[in-house]
Amino acid sequence: MEPHEPDLTAVPVTAVLAALADDVRLQMVRALAESGEAACGTLDFGVSKATRSHHLRVLREAGLTRTRAAGTSRYVRLRRDELDRLYPGLLDAVLTPRPPA
Amino acid sequence: MEPHEPDLTAVPVTAVLAALADDVRLQMVRALAESGEAACGTLDFGVSKATRSHHLRVLREAGLTRTRAAGTSRYVRLRRDELDRLYPGLLDAVLTPRPPA
């Protein structure tokens, strides 16, 4: 099985932006940026686990996250270094709910 | 008539990202970043003028552009200063077709 964690340089910018352009996914990304790593189950934002799983796949396939399996859980974390290197400023611009004046 | 050019702080980040998450619109934004200002007609990227008009409205309503009417033409330009102030790094991260290694 392929977990589909693509090379970030192979992902179109529009795909990265589209992945971030959803409220639920953006909350997930923000939570991951704070916690560093989180089990899928902890990323509950009022959607069913099916929907949650869907969003996490979108994030993964856009190259935004990596997933590590451990027991029955799966731990997700941001690919921060790579993202900051390829798109400097992008995450910072997006991580704060209310950008500074 | 309301040209619908919202206050940028009133636009959700997801709307800004969604506006940028389309290939045609991203090309438009890049062209505007280079030319500074462009008539709608010059922003032809292989779509009909109806579609072009639609994309320009999305950009405008996401707070990314301003439109100025002159004669039969309408000139569009990026709201670069505001964007850079509210989302520093966002435009830079997105404007280069191939980000630096």
Add this chain to the structure above:
DNA sequence: GAGCTTGTTCGACAATTGTCGAACAACGGT
């Protein structure tokens, strides 16, 4: 005013997307 150019608006249509419940799979503990 007639005609051309430039854009916008209006359906319409296909494709994509977010959402869910239900079924399934894998693992751990008792």
Add this chain to the structure above:
DNA sequence: ACCGTTGTTCGACAATTGTCGAACAAGCTC
């Protein structure tokens, strides 16, 4: 071996979105 926990996958469905042609509006020029 059973059960509960944790996620994924599979339709299905509604809503959104990108696209177009045709009709319309506004302005310029002859």
